[in-house]
Amino acid sequence: MSTTATASTVLADGCHLGSGCGFPAPGLDNFSFTPIFSIGALHFTKPMLLALISSLIVCGFFYYAFRAPKLVPRGAQNVGELGYEFVRDQVARPMIGKEADRYVPFLLSLFFFIWVMNLMSIIPVASFPVMSKIGFPISIVAMVYIAYWTLAIKRKGFFGFLRSTIPGGVPLPVLIILVPVEWARVLIVQPFTLAVRLFANMFAGHMLLATFMAATWYLTSASVGALFAAGSAVMVVVLTAFEMLIQALQAYIFVMLTAQYIGESLATEGH
Amino acid sequence: MSAAVDLAATGVSGSLGAVAYGLAAIGPGIGIGLIFGHSVEAIARQPEARGTIMSTAWIGFALTEALALIGIVMPFVFGK
Numbered sequence: 001m002s003t004t005a006t007a008s009t010v011l012a013d014g015c016h017l018g019s020g021c022g023f024p025a026p027g028l029d030n031f032s033f034t035p036i037f038s039i040g041a042l043h044f045t046k047p048m049l050l051a052l053i054s055s056l057i058v059c060g061f062f063y064y065a066f067r068a069p070k071l072v073p074r075g076a077q078n079v080g081e082l083g084y085e086f087v088r089d090q091v092a093r094p095m096i097g098k099e100a101d102r103y104v105p106f107l108l109s110l111f112f113f114i115w116v117m118n119l120m121s122i123i124p125v126a127s128f129p130v131m132s133k134i135g136f137p138i139s140i141v142a143m144v145y146i147a148y149w150t151l152a153i154k155r156k157g158f159f160g161f162l163r164s165t166i167p168g169g170v171p172l173p174v175l176i177i178l179v180p181v182e183w184a185r186v187l188i189v190q191p192f193t194l195a196v197r198l199f200a201n202m203f204a205g206h207m208l209l210a211t212f213m214a215a216t217w218y219l220t221s222a223s224v225g226a227l228f229a230a231g232s233a234v235m236v237v238v239l240t241a242f243e244m245l246i247q248a249l250q251a252y253i254f255v256m257l258t259a260q261y262i263g264e265s266l267a268t269e270g271h
Numbered sequence: 272m273s274a275a276v277d278l279a280a281t282g283v284s285g286s287l288g289a290v291a292y293g294l295a296a297i298g299p300g301i302g303i304g305l306i307f308g309h310s311v312e313a314i315a316r317q318p319e320a321r322g323t324i325m326s327t328a329w330i331g332f333a334l335t336e337a338l339a340l341i342g343i344v345m346p347f348v349f350g351k
Contacts, residue, residue, distance in 0.1 A: 027347070196337070196344075197337035201340050203340075249333050252333075
């Protein structure tokens with residue numbers, strides 16, 4: 001597609017092993033796109049288009065699955081209920097407990113939205129994981145951060161919540177280390193690692209796939225180089241399968257940690 | 272011996288980012304090995320707990336892997 005990277009044009013011009021150009025290694029250029037259109041300072045790029053398409057897919061699927069719900073589900077409703085029950089029973093209820101059902105819509109939307117956006121990495125024409133632009137994880141984590149802090153402040157108050165992160169019965173020398181660490185965790189470290197974990201996984205996966213795809217073309221030649229190109233192509237297939245696992249796993253981890261933070265905000269029994 | 276002296280004289284060049292990632296991958300490599308090693312041991316001791324053990328193992332894997340992946344990303348963040 002239209003990237004500012006030179007790699008795709010270089011490969012199209014016949015950059016192969018031995019033709020004098022070095023290996024066009026994928027870099028940060030592969031992640032910047034020329035805008036599809038611009039309205040003033042708003043540049044509408046391919047990742048934004050993919051995010052829009054992902055949200056339409058998720059909303060459209062769940063609307064279609066539950067447009068005429070029957071007691072005994074058939075077809076799309078069955079799949080929709082499978083997704084809903086997975087998030088409710090495996091993620092929300094174990095982590096949040098009694099009040100889980102209120103937060104299942106939020107967690108369900110997060111899970112499928114992030115998963116479909118991740119899947120864009122291995123869908124042929126899209127071929128870009130939306131979450132590998134740091135802005136997207138940051139905006140989703142902003143929602144999660146506002147969610148669990150709002151709940152914490154409503155339930156326990158700001159200082160009450162900070163107090164509840166420190167367990168009881170801890171000797172003073174340990175407290176001196178524990179208190180700053182725990183407060184930094186809930187204020188800074190948790191949202192940061194939540195965003196960066198998702199971003200880094202998708203970024204690294206895209207870099208790996210791009211590297212082996214570029215290597216397949218670069219190594220193609222009418223000699224033993226064809227064997228290396230074939231090996232590279234096998235690696236692309238293997239990495240695509242691995243990426244499918246990582247995409248689903250990262251979406252699950254994100255939603256599970258969100259549920260855990262919400263559960264921590266709501267917990268009143270002091271455990 | 273003289274090869275080492277030559278090396279020290281001319282210096283090592285290349286990508287510092289690659290070295291950074293190599294160092295960053297040590298900890299998570301040990302961590303992931305520990306996670307799945309202990310999971311195998313736990314399943315061997317109590318095969319009927321396999322479901323709980325494996326789902327906990329995958330959660331631990333994702334959290335540990337995050338550190339290695341932050342290591343591969345940081346050279347791009349700070350580089351050039």
